[in-house]
Amino acid sequence: MGCARSSAVRFLDTEEDAQEKTKASTSVLQKIDQSRTTYRLNLRESALTELPQAALDARTANLKIVILSFNSLQRLPDAIRTWQGVRSLSVSHNLLTELPSAIGSLVNLEQLEAYHNYLTSLPQLSGLVHLKVLTLHSNRLGPVLPDVFHGMKSLSEVDLSRNEIQELSPSLSSVTCLVRLDLYSNHLQELPGSLGGLSNLVHLDVSSNQLKALPPEFFQGTLLLAELWLKGNPIDRAALLNTPGFLAFTDRQQRSTKDGGPRVALKICGLW
Incomplete structure (x- = not known):
């Protein structure tokens, strides 16, 4: 009797699962x-x-927003190129190890979220000329960041935090419209001097890395920089104070605070 009853219960559970x-x-x-x-x-x-x-047939070509987050997707098909009208795409919190090359053909895309996946590589993104926000934190894009950022003339915000990155790609420095760059909790030992060419950069977070110094030319070109986070790095503080342009940066930061802008402890960059 007991066994028969157990089998019946299992059958009902299976049937309920199928219905769900x-x-x-x-x-x-x-x-x-x-x-x-x-x-x-x-x-x-x-x-x-x-x-x-x-979700991939021709009738979805006019989609503007696609949200696929918090699923168990292991891959995205190249057929997503159908979504030629999409402006915002979120595939965060999945099981993706790569993004399809078709991502680069979504020419109207303005926001791409692919954080909390297992990405180890990136396709070429140069076709995404309207992309403004790229969120890729909590992946596995290190040790060398893929060199895929050429031609991204509208990109203003990039989050590459928590990616085990040891070396940045040269093309990242070519994104001249970049306003915000988050690189915290990686394994960076140095920053390329070419980052000093990011003339529109306002916010840079490189906290919790392995930086001992900033390149001498960094502050020369980042004249709009108002927020710089360095906490959790073995930086020589005296050398930082003597870096060309650093004192001018602190003056800008203090003026920004007085004007109601963001308050940065300088203790200034979280170091004191």
Whole structure:
């Protein structure tokens, strides 16, 4: 009797699981269908292991926003190139080890979130001429950051924190519109002097790395820099004070604070 009862319970559980999966699948298809008129596809937390084919057909070409975060996606198909109208794409909190080359063909993309994955490489991104915000923290893009940033003339915010990066790519210094750059919790031992060419940079966070100094030319070109975070680095403080342009930076920071701007302890960069 006991065994028969146990089998019956297991059968009911299996049947209930199947019904739940059917409901979930139906819900996903309904959301895809609705997105063709709302131009917004939100499949967050939908237990996806792959993208449904219905989300990739020609009728989704006019999507503006696609949210696929908090699923179990291991790959994105090249068929996402169908989404030629998409402006915001979030694939954060999945199991992705790479992004498809088709990402680079989404020419209207303005925001790309792919943080909290397992990315070890990046496709060429030079075609994303309208991309403004790129969030890639908490991946595995080190030890050498992929050199894929050429031609990204609109990019203003990049987060590459927590990626085990030891060396930055040359093309990152070519992103002249960059306003905010987050590189905290990596393994950087030095910054390239070419970062000093980021003339629009306002915020730089390189805390919790292995930096002992900043390049002498860094402050010469970053004349808009107002926030610099260095906490958690073995930096020689006396050498920092003697870095050309550092005192001018502290003056700008203090003026920014008086004018209601962000307060940075300088204790100034979290070092004192």
